[in-house]
Amino acid sequence: MYNFGDVPDDFITKRHMIFNRTLWKIFQQFGWEKVLEGFEVGTEAFTYETFKYRLDDAVKTAKKVISGDFEFPEKLISYTLFPPGGFIRSDLQQGSMKLMYGESVDVSYIAIWDLEQTIYSILNAHLEDGIPVDWYLLGPEDEILERRHMKTGVKLKDMPKKNKGRDFNNLGKKITEILKDLRNERTPEFSSSTYMVGLTWASHAAHLPFIFSYYEALARLWDLLAAKKNTGLEGFAYVPASPTIQMLAYMSRPDYIIKSAGLLSDHKMYIIGLEEQNRDFLLENLPEDYDLFINEKWHEGLPWPYQTVNVQTPYEKMKKKNAWKHAQTNNTFEWNYSHPENFIKLEDLGMDLDQVMNGVFLDINHSIEPNSVNLKDKMISTGCGQFTEFI
Structure with missing residues (x-):
């Protein structure tokens, strides 16, 4: 059995093991080399396939719900684009997503590679009138990550390393200055839409699929939002956050879970x-x-x-x-x-x-x-x- 002290001190999200419980379990039983093996073998292939399947299905299911293909949409749980690969009762999707994110919005979810503090992947998704319509994923070898910031000259992929104080708000603003241009190139029809980035660490993105209780998954989102307060290091942030998300983020853990479950599943449980x-x-x-x-x-x-x-x-x-x-x-x-x-x-x-x-x-x-x-x-x-x- 391995101890917390056996985790290398230069592993930046070491303190997040307090709530990244699947990562903590695998480390406790098998040690650091096993953690590294999981990162190297599983992160790209496993995480990409998980999100690709879920995001494709989110778009297809939304179209079928709108066209009336499902007799009981209130009995159907569908995947979400925001957050990627999440879950929502399909009849609540349009209203809840508009309340939380707005009428027309792009969100680019940034996964920061814990080991090197570089951008590992960018998953961009678009909602129109609360309905998922489009998404794309940039992996660690994508040439887009080589783009440089116009003022600082720093490559997009290296921005987290240069981020003093690990301030996600400041980092998100700088990343937006590059990615907003990319959005306007790829989908000029959405150039006037709201643009947000969501920042987290790759270790969290890779382990979210192993949370099998919907209520526990919502609780994990609170843990990430409150990570700086509880561990001293940011876990997740939207930049900028909508008023509804800001309100939720300031709630206590129990209140956040209950309010979020109400918005997304009418408080019902999904395994x-x-x-x-x-x-x-x-x-x-x-x-x-x-x-x-x-x-x-x-x-x-x-x-x-x-x-x-x-x-x-x-x-x-x-x-x-x-x-x-x-x-x-x-x-x-x-x-x-x-x-x-x-x-x-x-x-x-x-x-x-x-x-x-x-x-x-x-x-x-x-x-x-x-x-x-x-x-x-x-x-x-x-x-x-x-x-x-x-x-």
């Missing part, structure tokens, strides 16, 4: 799946990751929404004097859930692993205590997007 091709990739290339992130997770179970909202986080403890020093040998990152023995298990759903990995939409929310209802009676649909099956 997030993982595409078959991605599971196969893990089994073939990173079998230890598959066992830890999927098999062990489902042996342990998923928190009910009630448990996610009421968890005792390690943040306050880590703010105490010498807390990080103490963590070097004691790994004091406890997330204390009430009655974890009551987590949602496969048998509670009457499903096997392959079935649950398609995704399950449940009519339960944060006010329902664990095991107080029969989950088999609360199923709304399975799957996601175009391939949803209504129950």
Whole structure:
């Protein structure tokens, strides 16, 4: 078992392991070399395929919802462009996306490579009247990343390295000055649309697909937004953030989860799946990751929404004097859930692993205590997007 002190100090997002719990687990069990292997083998192939599938499906599903192809859009969870590969109840998409992002908007999501502090990828997506219409992805070898800032002469890919104080707001403004020109070149019809960038670290983008509870995924977004306050290093930021997103970001963790779940799923729970091709990739290339992130997770179970909202986080403890020093040998990152023995298990759903990995939409929310209802009676649909099956 490895300790927090064994993580190299020059790994810039070291302190984020307090909440990047899948990365922390793989490190604890297998050490730093295994973490590096995951970055090198999995980040590009796995992350690209995950987002490509989900974003393509988001656009196709939105078109079908608008044309009335689905009889029960309120029972259908679809992928989102904002944030990429996220989830939303399809009948809420147009209104909620307009409220959170605006009428016509481009957002470029920047993944910063933790190891070198360079831009690893840029995923740009466009919403028109709250509906996803277009996206593209620039990888680490794309020539666009070689473009230089007109005033500073710094290459786009090197901007995070030159960002004093790791200030995402300042970095986002400078990146926008290059990417806005690119947007106007590629899609001049959107040149008057709002433009935003979303900045995060590649280690977080790579591990988000392993969060299988929708409520836990929303909680992780709060962890990222509040990372500077809780760990001293930025985790995620929109530049500029819309008024609605600013309001959400200032909420407490429980309030943020509840408000976001209301906007995106009417407070209902979605068990997030993982595409078959991605599971196969893990089994073939990173079998230890598959066992830890999927098999062990489902042996342990998923928190009910009630448990996610009421968890005792390690943040306050880590703010105490010498807390990080103490963590070097004691790994004091406890997330204390009430009655974890009551987590949602496969048998509670009457499903096997392959079935649950398609995704399950449940009519339960944060006010329902664990095991107080029969989950088999609360199923709304399975799957996601175009391939949803209504129950």
